[in-house]
Amino acid sequence: MQQIFVANPKGGCGKTMLSIHLAAYYAQRGLTVALCGHDPQQSSLDWTKARPSSMPNITGIRFYQHEILSNRFDIAIHDLPAAFGAEQLASILKEHRLLIPVLPSPTDIKACVRFLMALNRSGLVESNAQHIGLVANRVNIRTNYFKVLLAFLNQVNLPLVGYLRDTQNYVRSASVGLSIFDLPQRSVSQDLNQWQTILEWLEENEVPSPFMQQISDLLHV
Numbered sequence: 001m002q003q004i005f006v007a008n009p010k011g012g013c014g015k016t017m018l019s020i021h022l023a024a025y026y027a028q029r030g031l032t033v034a035l036c037g038h039d040p041q042q043s044s045l046d047w048t049k050a051r052p053s054s055m056p057n058i059t060g061i062r063f064y065q066h067e068i069l070s071n072r073f074d075i076a077i078h079d080l081p082a083a084f085g086a087e088q089l090a091s092i093l094k095e096h097r098l099l100i101p102v103l104p105s106p107t108d109i110k111a112c113v114r115f116l117m118a119l120n121r122s123g124l125v126e127s128n129a130q131h132i133g134l135v136a137n138r139v140n141i142r143t144n145y146f147k148v149l150l151a152f153l154n155q156v157n158l159p160l161v162g163y164l165r166d167t168q169n170y171v172r173s174a175s176v177g178l179s180i181f182d183l184p185q186r187s188v189s190q191d192l193n194q195w196q197t198i199l200e201w202l203e204e205n206e207v208p209s210p211f212m213q214q215i216s217d218l219l220h221v
């Protein structure tokens, strides 16, 4: 069973949004999906409860027990709580992918620096760098903060695997148990395009080179 973990100690950076979207993407592709909400707020599980029965099913799980569930699912997405520490990621990172959403704001960048430093100190980055991907979330590419975030990510030895714009498409769809992957393509085509590099990285392990070129161009404008 494939597993994807989404973590960042900073609250509100988009862990639940990324998790529910990954769950919906794989469910739309016909996989049996577990969405594991480790967060005390249980936001992911509220979302699975609100999901219309006409949509591909996603099983919300509160207390994930690998031995019991691994035969039932093709993939498990883990929405980790803000309190989840770097040291707890050690065993996970050897085998599985970790996505770290980060917002382009000074406080979020600082919090992300601290989290990445803790990952670094624990030796996790060095041995598992290919399993860790950063996603810039709620981005407006014209703002200085996004450029500051790009410059920071350029310094750390981890790939930016995608960026997602700030749009009510995420808020509105989530409020009724949906994701942009469940909506008519034409209404969310810009957002679906932005997800492509993230999904490719999860499948291929490499950030597509046109995307890296685009990021490098943005850094030098």
Ligand SMILES: Nc1ncnc2c1ncn2[C@@H]1O[C@H](COP(=O)(O)OP(=O)(O)OP(=O)(O)O)[C@@H](O)[C@H]1O
Residues within 6 Å of the ligand: 010, 011, 012, 013, 014, 015, 016, 017, 018, 039, 041, 043, 081, 082, 137, 138, 139, 164, 165, 166, 167, 168, 170, 171, 174
């Ligand atoms: N790209 C986006 N555009 C617009 N709104 C977004 C975007 N990403 C997330 N949001 C909204 O921002 C809020 C916080 O996102 P989310 O709940 O996913 O963060 P979180 O990291 O899970 O927070 P917590 O640490 O509290 O669990 C939510 O209302 C979500 O709908």
Ligand SMILES: [Mg+2]
Residues within 6 Å of the ligand: 015, 016, 017, 039, 043, 079
């Ligand atoms: Mg959350």
